[in-house]
Amino acid sequence: MTAASAAPRPEKREILKVQGLSAGYGPMRVIHDLDLTVYSGERVGLVGLNGHGKSTLFYAIAGLTGWQRGSIRLNGAEVGGTRSQGPGRYTHLVVRRGLALIPQGDEIFHGLTVEEHLDSGAFTPRAWKERKPRKDRVLAIFPPLVKLLKTPVGRLSGGERRMVSIGRGLMADASLFLVDEPSLGLAPKIGKSVMEALMSVELGDSAMVIAEQNVALLEGRVERIIGMHVGKLKGEASVAMGFQTRREI
Numbered sequence: 001m002t003a004a005s006a007a008p009r010p011e012k013r014e015i016l017k018v019q020g021l022s023a024g025y026g027p028m029r030v031i032h033d034l035d036l037t038v039y040s041g042e043r044v045g046l047v048g049l050n051g052h053g054k055s056t057l058f059y060a061i062a063g064l065t066g067w068q069r070g071s072i073r074l075n076g077a078e079v080g081g082t083r084s085q086g087p088g089r090y091t092h093l094v095v096r097r098g099l100a101l102i103p104q105g106d107e108i109f110h111g112l113t114v115e116e117h118l119d120s121g122a123f124t125p126r127a128w129k130e131r132k133p134r135k136d137r138v139l140a141i142f143p144p145l146v147k148l149l150k151t152p153v154g155r156l157s158g159g160e161r162r163m164v165s166i167g168r169g170l171m172a173d174a175s176l177f178l179v180d181e182p183s184l185g186l187a188p189k190i191g192k193s194v195m196e197a198l199m200s201v202e203l204g205d206s207a208m209v210i211a212e213q214n215v216a217l218l219e220g221r222v223e224r225i226i227g228m229h230v231g232k233l234k235g236e237a238s239v240a241m242g243f244q245t246r247r248e249i
């Protein structure tokens with residue numbers, strides 16, 4: 001296709017707009033007055049050391065922290081505000097607005113098969129209707145799972161379980177995928193291949209934020225890397241534009 005006949009790139013859209021977000025658990029404030037915007041089609045790395053609030057930011061977006069205040073707009077709709085009725089109370093509404101959270105530590109069920117896990121990720125009516133082509137796409141991203149579809153996940157290796165956990169998240173009909181430390185606990189080579197698989201996901205109009213402690217796994221692979229330090233964001237740099245990524249973590 002020539003440049004002249006190529007379809008114009010769609011305008012990038014604000015998928016997530018976080019403004020003035022603070023969040024924590026009980027008396028503890030983990031996230032401090034944080035702002036973040038994520039656009040359609042981009043993969044953003046969120047890098048920070050253990051305990052600096054990456055998971056808490058994801059939980060706050062999902063409405064799973066003990067408390068939070070500030071604005072979180074997902075696909076233009078406010079899903080933030082002050083939550084006083086307990087973690088998880090509004091999470092289904094955030095999910096309906098387009099969130100898929102792929103949690104740290106897999107959260108899988110040992111007795112269920114790989115296929116049952118993948119199908120469980122297609123829980124909205126639209127995703128369920130399209131689950132066959134969705135599953136094919138996930139299996140193309142994680143080919144080792146093809147032969148394991150009928151195997152209970154309790155029998156899989158750590159790397160295979162991570163593929164199942166991420167694959168289940170990718171089955172969702174979501175526009176924002178939050179992936180929490182996909183390489184955690186894996187051998188370096190396996191962690192790298194899981195990260196490469198995430199990079200091969202066709203985002204289309206959706207977006208992905210990947211929390212990771214190891215900046216080297218993200219460098220040169222994502223559009224932006226944002227450092228997180230004691231509950232605040234810092235050190236944003238565009239790697240795709242050829243700038244040197246800062247290691248402010």
Ligand SMILES: Nc1ncnc2c1ncn2[C@@H]1O[C@H](COP(=O)(O)OP(=O)(O)OP(=O)(O)O)[C@@H](O)[C@H]1O
Pocket residue numbers: 025028030048049050051052053054055056057104181
């Ligand atoms: N459910 C919870 N209840 C109370 N405190 C929590 C809870 N989850 C996390 N914390 C605390 O919040 C702080 C930030 O933790 P968080 O898990 O968000 O950091 P992180 O950057 O994701 O690091 P990690 O790699 O450990 O997940 C830590 O002090 C942690 O102990």
